[in-house]
Amino acid sequence: MMQALDRRRSRLSPERESELYEAVMALLAEVGYDALTMDAIAARTHSSKATLYRQWKSKPQLVATALRHTKPVSLEDIDTGSLRGDLREMVRCGDEARERDTALMRGLALAVHHNPDLLEALRELLIRHELRAFDAVLRRAVDRGEVAPDRPALKYTLHMMVGAFTTRTLIEAEEPDIDYLFDYIDAVVLPALGVRSPASP
Structure with missing residues (x-):
């Protein structure tokens, strides 16, 4: 499917x-997913709807692909030589777009509940790609000897990182800024993986 879309x-x-x-x-930020139409996209981009459907097949696939290609950083491009450096670089590169992305992700999180085709497109074109790239970061850490291959927390590392972005707002009513996220990596993620950090005893 991915090759056909390409x-x-x-x-x-x-x-x-x-x-x-x-x-x-831009349109997604202005009107939200449900109100976004292929007609509006065609008008904004001076394209025909036929062209859009020929290239992307559906609105969910176009939105998912746009999200993937406008991310502030590609995980595939991050390789600092250490797991701590890689995780901090992910946070640092995404900091400028966090306000925009937070609003969009909240809107999309609501939209996927009643748009199963959107959820499928996000999984196929965005989430699986990100999972593969994140797994590669962890594999490099294991290959370098930073993390033991049988460390139980390895399979929960992404869950921990996602939790950093979601739980602070719920518990403290504050956005997870870059200082908070750096501290979270040192105090929570790295110790769980057995990696020494400035926060380690």
């Missing part, structure tokens, strides 16, 4: 794709 998108130049994805994200 073949369809190959008819557009990278510059044109980038413009279109940015327009989709």
Whole structure:
């Protein structure tokens, strides 16, 4: 499926794709997922609906692809030489877009409850890709000898990282800023993996 989508998108130049994805994200922020229409995307991007459907098949697939391609950082590009450095770089690179992404993710979290096709597209085109990239970060840490391969917390590392972004708002009514996230990595994630950090005893 992914290869088929890539073949369809190959008819557009990278510059044109980038413009279109940015327009989709802007509209998504303005009106939300449910009110977003292919007609509105076509008008904003000076495209035809036929072109959009030919390239992306559906609104959920277009939105999921736009989310993937407008992320502030690709996990595949992060390799600092240490697990602590990689996790901190993920946080640092995403800090500038966090306010926008937080609002969008909250809106999409509500939308997926009554749009199963959106959830499927997000899993296929965004979430699985991110999972593979994050797993590669952890594999490198194991290969370097930083983390024991049988460490029980390994399979929960992503859960811990996601928790850092979601629980502070619920418990403390504050957004997880970069200082909080750096401290969380040192105090929670790395100790759970058996990695020494500035917060270690």
